[in-house]
Amino acid sequence: xxxxxxxxxxxxxPSMYLSELDGPHKGCRQPAIDGHIEIGRRCRELxxxxxxxxxxxxxxxxxxxxxxxxxxxxxxxxxELPHFIKNMPYAYDGNPTLGxxxxxxxxxxxxxxxxxxxxxxxxxxxxxxxMRYMNADRHFRVVSVSxxxxxxxxxxxxxxxAAMRKAVEEHYDGTVAFFASGSLSHxxxxxxxxxxxxxxxxxxxxxxxxxxxxxxxxRGDWKxxxxxxxxxxxxxxxxxxxxxxxxLLGALGWDxxxxxxxxxxxxxxxxxxxxxxxxxxV
Numbered sequence: 001x002x003x004x005x006x007x008x009x010x011x012x013x014p015s016m017y018l019s020e021l022d023g024p025h026k027g028c029r030q031p032a033i034d035g036h037i038e039i040g041r042r043c044r045e046l047x048x049x050x051x052x053x054x055x056x057x058x059x060x061x062x063x064x065x066x067x068x069x070x071x072x073x074x075x076x077x078x079x080e081l082p083h084f085i086k087n088m089p090y091a092y093d094g095n096p097t098l099g100x101x102x103x104x105x106x107x108x109x110x111x112x113x114x115x116x117x118x119x120x121x122x123x124x125x126x127x128x129x130x131m132r133y134m135n136a137d138r139h140f141r142v143v144s145v146s147x148x149x150x151x152x153x154x155x156x157x158x159x160x161x162a163a164m165r166k167a168v169e170e171h172y173d174g175t176v177a178f179f180a181s182g183s184l185s186h187x188x189x190x191x192x193x194x195x196x197x198x199x200x201x202x203x204x205x206x207x208x209x210x211x212x213x214x215x216x217x218x219r220g221d222w223k224x225x226x227x228x229x230x231x232x233x234x235x236x237x238x239x240x241x242x243x244x245x246x247x248l249l250g251a252l253g254w255d256x257x258x259x260x261x262x263x264x265x266x267x268x269x270x271x272x273x274x275x276x277x278x279x280x281x282v
Contacts, residue, residue, distance in 0.1 A: 009278045068094050187273065
């Protein structure tokens with residue numbers, strides 16, 4: 001019935017919003033913004049009606065969760081970086097039907113997941129930042145999936161991604177995109193020196209590892225990457241323990257996936273962390 005039309009690993013760095021504002025950093029993240037706009041354009045071409053975001057800023061301590069409220073609207077300030085994202089208005093439409101299909105599919109596969117539609121849960125900025133550039137006109141409906149999973153096994157997140165794709169294909173009457181919203185390595189610059197690392201990685205080791213990972217993705221060496229993902233996520237401070245990436249690759253076939261990643265926004269350093277916008281062919 002339904003279709004997964006596009007899959008991507010995307011950045012959500014708050015300096016993208018800062019890049020819009022007058023000041024010393026105006027325009028600094030235009031390539032990342034342009035990458036989001038391009039991915040949104042491709043979604044429109046493919047007939048996507050709903051974007052599902054695996055959001056590494058939605059922290060959960062038990063179970064897996066789907067935010068599928070009918071509507072999202074508010075003014076957002078980041079509690080983490082209130083000097084980067086402050087007073088950012090947003091308004092998007094949700095998709096309760098799809099949210100329940102995703103949660104029921106994952107639960108049926110043995111990964112207990114709850115869908116929340118009658119809720120005051122707000123969206124986190126791992127969803128809000130990309131939607132700002134991809135979905136300003138509310139063309140797409142939005143569903144957010146918790147991906148900052150503190151006590152969860154990566155293997156369960158792989159199974160969740162696979163189950164959610166199966167649920168879309170078997171039970172949803174529409175076309176969706178899946179986005180893993182998070183960085184590669186995620187070691188923020190030490191307090192007091194953040195400004196010096198605004199456009200840099202925290203260490204040569206992390207930068208080298210991130211470039212090696214992107215090279216694996218572009219070559220389609222998924223067996224190597226999937227085997228090393230738990231250790232990479234740990235030793236390179238993967239954002240959200242890289243559950244977003246596990247979910248995305250689960251939806252694509254995990255280590256049996258044969259696609260070669262297309263880089264839309266080239267890898268860049270941001271406040272010590274490693275960032276990219278990249279499409280994973282479905």
